[in-house]
Amino acid sequence: GEDVEQSLFLSVREGDSSVINCTYTDSSSTYLYWYKQEPGAGLQLLTYIFSNMDMKQDQRLTVLLNKKDKHLSLRIADTQTGDSAIYFCAERTSGTYKYIFGTGTRLKVLA
C-alpha cells in the first residue's frame, strides 16, 4: 500500500544546512509536498514538486527528487533558529484528493 516515511528527529547548528529526507511508494503521477508545522499551529505549505521534476529551488529551500529510489529531500540553507519546527512530507496522486503524510521530522536548530 501507499506509505511515506521520514526520520523523526534532526538537529543542526545555526548557519549550517539541514537536509530532511522522505521516501514514498506511489508510482503514479504524484505531487509531493513539504509542510512546516510550528508549535501550536497548523501545517503551512513550504513547497511542492511534481513527480516529473528532479529539482526545485525557492530561496533557501531546495527540493531534490530521485524518482528511481522514490526519495525526496528538503534542504534548508543557512538554517536559522526560526526554522525549528516539524516538517511533513506528503504525497498526492494527481486527480485525487487523497493525501498520504509522513510521520514528520522534528528539526531542532542549535544556536
Add this chain to the structure above:
Amino acid sequence: EAQVTQNPRYLITVTGKKLTVTCSQNMNHEYMSWYRQDPGLGLRQIYYSMNVEVTDKGDVPEGYKVSRKEKRNFPLILESPSPNQTSLYFCASSLSRTSAETQYFGPGTRLLVL
C-alpha cells in the same frame, strides 16, 4: 482573509459525552478533510468530503461522523468519545484535485478525553 477556522481550539471532555468540532472555510473550496495528529504517526485522515452531501471514509474513521450540508462547513462529530480519541485534530480544505493546489489547514483542535 482566506482561512480555515476551527472551534473550539482546546477541549477537555469525559468518556461518552457527545461533542462536535466545527470547521469553516471562506475560500469556496469543494474539498474538505479531517485529520488527527498523534506523536510518531504523523497525520492520518479521518473523513473527507468532495462536495456538499458527498463524504467518504479516510484511513481512521471509526468513532467519528461528519456532515457536509453547506459548502463552507464540515463539522466532526464524536458521538461517544473515548480516551483513544485524545489527539490533535486538523481540518483542511482544497480547491481542486486536478492541479498542484494544496490543502489549507486550520489551526488545530486539541482534544483530551478523560
